[in-house]
Amino acid sequence: xxEPVTIGDCTLYLGDCLDILPTLGKVDAVxxxxxxxxxxxxxxxxxxxxxxRSLIPSIPSFVFWPCTPDYPCGEPDAxxxxxxxxxxxxxxxxxxxxxxxxxxxxxxxxGRKSEVLRVAAIMPKFAACQAECVNHPTQKPIxxxxxLLKRTHGAILDPFMGSGTTGVACAKLGRKFIGIxxxxxxxxIACERIQKAYDQPDLFVPAPAKPKQEAML
Numbered sequence: 001x002x003e004p005v006t007i008g009d010c011t012l013y014l015g016d017c018l019d020i021l022p023t024l025g026k027v028d029a030v031x032x033x034x035x036x037x038x039x040x041x042x043x044x045x046x047x048x049x050x051x052x053r054s055l056i057p058s059i060p061s062f063v064f065w066p067c068t069p070d071y072p073c074g075e076p077d078a079x080x081x082x083x084x085x086x087x088x089x090x091x092x093x094x095x096x097x098x099x100x101x102x103x104x105x106x107x108x109x110x111g112r113k114s115e116v117l118r119v120a121a122i123m124p125k126f127a128a129c130q131a132e133c134v135n136h137p138t139q140k141p142i143x144x145x146x147x148l149l150k151r152t153h154g155a156i157l158d159p160f161m162g163s164g165t166t167g168v169a170c171a172k173l174g175r176k177f178i179g180i181x182x183x184x185x186x187x188x189i190a191c192e193r194i195q196k197a198y199d200q201p202d203l204f205v206p207a208p209a210k211p212k213q214e215a216m217l
Contacts, residue, residue, distance in 0.1 A: 010171060080106075168193050
């Protein structure tokens with residue numbers, strides 16, 4: 001594990017979350033999208049999930065999860081449905097599970113036992129979501145992550161940070177963020193995106209059209 005990178009209120013760790021999670025102080029919520037297509041492998045092996053199982057039930061959490069019958073951390077309090085009219089990435093890139101037109105977002109510690117709630121009927125501003133995409137096969141729209149963060153409070157932890165979308169959303173909302181990523185390539189992308197989010201708060205908001213100068217009579 002290397003020394004963490006601090007960008008604004010975001011603290012980013014390059015390393016294995018299994019090693020880093022026990023060293024962290026208190027966080028207020030978890031918002032994470034565990035890696036796949038090997039999610040089932042993670043669930044079956046005695047590596048990452050034991051740590052998450054001990055962490056998630058104790059604090060409010062949102063966990064993205066494919067359409068499989070099992071749950072990574074026990075039965076959730078609620079299952080949110082993220083419906084996407086068109087997957088951001090072609091199915092051939094990321095496998096059949098992720099290529100579905102919806103994903104489940106499991107909610108823990110936020111009440112509403114056993115309800116099914118729709119998070120977004122369609123990806124907000126699909127063209128803008130496409131413009132946000134970087135070299136990551138399962139990147140989520142910033143607006144979607146913001147909608148989840150607004151249902152929580154305090155410091156947010158993402159132990160599978162990936163390209164840093166949760167951190168970008170935290171930066172835009174003025175929230176404290178702790179992110180962990182094992183892949184150094186994605187870690188660099190996350191650092192760059194989060195830094196840009198602080199440098200250019202409205203980076204992903206389309207600029208207004210320039211006024212046209214009327215022809216002189």
